[in-house]
Amino acid sequence: MASLRSALLPFARVSLRTRHAQLPSLPPSLGLMRGYKSRGPARDPMTGEMIALPDIDPSLLKLEPTSSPKIRPPSSTLIFGRTFTDHMLTIRWSSNSGWQAPVIGPYRPLELDPSSTVLHYAFTAFEGMKAYRNEDGTVRLFRPDMNMARLNRSAARAALPTFDPKALETLIKKLVMLDSEWIPNEPGYSLYIRPTLIGTQNALGVGPNSDALLFVICSPVGPYYASGYKPVQLLATKKYVRAWPGGTGSHKLGVNYGPGIVPQSEAAKEGYSQNLWLFGEDDALTEVGTMNLFVAFKKPDGGVELATPPLGDLVLPGVTRDSVLALARGHIKGEKIPGLPDNLTVTERKVVMGELEEAEKNGTLSEVFGTGTAAVISVVDRIGYNGRDITIPTGPRGLGPIAESLLSRVTDIQTGKIEHEWSIVANDVRL
């Protein structure tokens, strides 16, 4: 009986998945956060009984501290994403057993079978988030709930398992606290955290993964603007498309990033640092490099409009984008941010290149900047489009008033200079 059962299992799983897809759907919040539930719990193929697969459980954590800590390099020598801390978190998943006990152990290479699906079909969903440490040792994460929700959303899109977001957030706090000495506490320094989820099924068939691995690694990073604010130059790109309706561009999947290198190299050859990704007949602006995009226009009534392309298939829902929008809208409602204009309006709407050309001509193009975890705000001073450059004023300090005030407000919240519900202290976790 046992051998018949194991012989049937792979087929049973496939047919059950199909059946679950037809069950009434769960509320969107559950569907987003707890994907295995939205597929419906697995059933025993012989008895048809529901089998509740275990979710990530921080109480099962196996802590295996390194016996040979690395020598930490001086902060001033750090290059983004090249240095890694002593430990990493790993959690394995299988469709039979669910999430297994999390392990925090020494940072080390992964061992993968050459047939692992991640190596062939790009089953990789990832996140980028940061921890900040004060001189008094307080360690803070910035809106980690948003990164957890986005990773779950990416996982669901890539047929990878989803998880309890609070449980992973707790484990990340533990990892960060274990390696907290690695977070430089000089101004502008932080710890970049990279949660990654990969498909590890050892089989070449293209289908849902029976096995996956979630791991989290951490890298101390220096200030983005170490030598003053440096505006970037963009090449408005029509030859390549980053995202398209029905595609995966609004998910943080590895598959979206590798193909961006050739366009970026071509832009670099023409003297631009990033691509400005356009979409459609009317050359709508979508994102800049791997950042969300904001444009400030002066209005005829003397006011200023801060516009950003709307979310949808073409735009990644950035945590910084959401924060900038919320802060700017808060300012309009009365939670004033010094430096932002009084008569500000904030819009999420389609912006096309023709509008930028027109605004440059009229003198109403006031600021363009990208937003993302790495730089928070990255100012643009030039956009190559149709063989000529559109010039954007950046002022003597290299960034306009809107970019400057939002950059300083976001970083003050991230570092705890301003108390805010977005800034989550990690020191309270027990190791």
Ligand SMILES: Cc1ncc(COP(=O)(O)O)c(C=O)c1O
């Ligand atoms: C394509 C893309 N757009 C925008 C962003 C900015 O997102 P966030 O503010 O969450 O870092 C990122 C970085 O994660 C990205 O990869």
